[in-house]
Amino acid sequence: MPGMLTSSSTRSGNSAANSSSAFSPQWLRFGEGEGAAPRLRQDSAGYRVEPGWVAKKYEALNDAHKKMAVEIILALLRLEGKR
Numbered sequence: 253m254p255g256m257l258t259s260s261s262t263r264s265g266n267s268a269a270n271s272s273s274a275f276s277p278q279w280l281r282f283g284e285g286e287g288a289a290p291r292l293r294q295d296s297a298g299y300r301v302e303p304g305w306v307a308k309k310y311e312a313l314n315d316a317h318k319k320m321a322v323e324i325i326l327a328l329l330r331l332e333g334k335r
Contacts, residue, residue, distance in 0.1 A: 313321065
């Protein structure tokens with residue numbers, strides 16, 4: 253492991269005098285490999301709900317659960333500053 257410490261410090265140009273960490277952020281993220289960091293792609297999720305689905309599910313709840321759902325929605329709206 254001492255070889256990794258020296259190799260990583262030399263490659264990134266960091267020295268013990270100007271860095272609190274012996275490993276560069278690049279090394280901590282991607283390890284020993286040289287070159288560009290791997291690129292990841294995440295497809296955005298497509299959520300499609302038929303218009304009446306939410307209302308149908310809400311109406312199926314009992315009164316206590318309806319009150320809970322309303323309180324949760326109101327709390328979320330308050331957090332977003334929309335209410």
